[in-house]
Amino acid sequence: MAPAHTVRDFEQFQAVLATSGVRDALAYLAGLTDYRFIGIWRFQDGKADAAVHFDKENPDTLRAQAVAETATYCCYVRDSKGVFKTAHALLDPRTEGHPAREAVPTYCGVPVMDSGGTLLGTLCHYDVVPRDPEQINLELMFAVASALAQGGHVPPYPPAP
Numbered sequence: 001m002a003p004a005h006t007v008r009d010f011e012q013f014q015a016v017l018a019t020s021g022v023r024d025a026l027a028y029l030a031g032l033t034d035y036r037f038i039g040i041w042r043f044q045d046g047k048a049d050a051a052v053h054f055d056k057e058n059p060d061t062l063r064a065q066a067v068a069e070t071a072t073y074c075c076y077v078r079d080s081k082g083v084f085k086t087a088h089a090l091l092d093p094r095t096e097g098h099p100a101r102e103a104v105p106t107y108c109g110v111p112v113m114d115s116g117g118t119l120l121g122t123l124c125h126y127d128v129v130p131r132d133p134e135q136i137n138l139e140l141m142f143a144v145a146s147a148l149a150q151g152g153h154v155p156p157y158p159p160a161p
Contacts, residue, residue, distance in 0.1 A: 010143050022153050023062075027054045029144065033135050035125035039064060040112060040148065041074045042121040044157040048072045051121060051155040063158070071099040073107040074122040081111045081119060085133035108133040112145040112154055120154045 009032060017025035022040070030038040036057055039050035049066035069075050073095070076084035085108040089095040100107075109124030123145045125136055148154050 006137055006140050006143070009137065009140050010147075013140075013144055014147065017147070017151075017153065022052050022148070022155070023054055025144075026052055027056075027059070029140075030054055030056055030125065032137070032140075033125055033131070035106070035108075035131050035136075036127045036129075037064070038123075038125050040121050040123055040154055041072065041109075042154075042157040043069050043074075043078060047157075048074055049158045051158055066158075068099070073098070073100060073104070073126070074109055074124060077109045077111050077122045077124070078119055081113065081117075083108075083110055083138060085109070085136070087133055088130040104128060106131040106133065108136045108138075108141075110138065110141045110145050112149050114149050120149055123148070 013025050013028055016028045026038045037055050039053040041048050042051045046069055047066050048069045050064040053062065053064045055061050073084055086092045086095060087106055089098065089101045089105045095101045104126050107124060107126045109122045112120045112123050114120055123141060
């Protein structure tokens with residue numbers, strides 16, 4: 001059985017999703033952490049782009065910059081179809097040589113998969129300063145990722161602006 005706070009947070013996420021949409025629901029999740037960014041990232045033609053993006057410091061910014069799929073830690077989630085998290089990429093040997101290592105030192109992401117196990121994208125928190133990924137409730141993240149996929153709430157790869 002899930003801890004009460006997980007159930008309560010998931011119910012609140014669902015309520016925001018139903019009344020205000022995916023972006024506001026992700027903003028709610030971001031508010032449960034001290035991470036600056038949260039997003040649903042998609043992959044296409046060697047690129048990764050945030051289909052939904054929220055920045056606490058700039059809440060009116062709707063897009064993140066598209067990057068090569070290997071220039072985001074989301075590629076680790078995509079390739080493993082599992083969790084990837086790092087508190088401080090500069091100190092993490094797994095990120096040695098990764099292009100985002102200096103610009104995005106902290107990340108916590110989970111896969112967003114359909115019922116057939118096909119990866120739709122990633123759901124991730126990230127920041128430009130080190131953060132403790134242990135503050136992120138992974139059980140909640142997986143529940144949210146599943147609800148987004150099963151409810152058809154994962155937008156397609158963003159079209160060019």
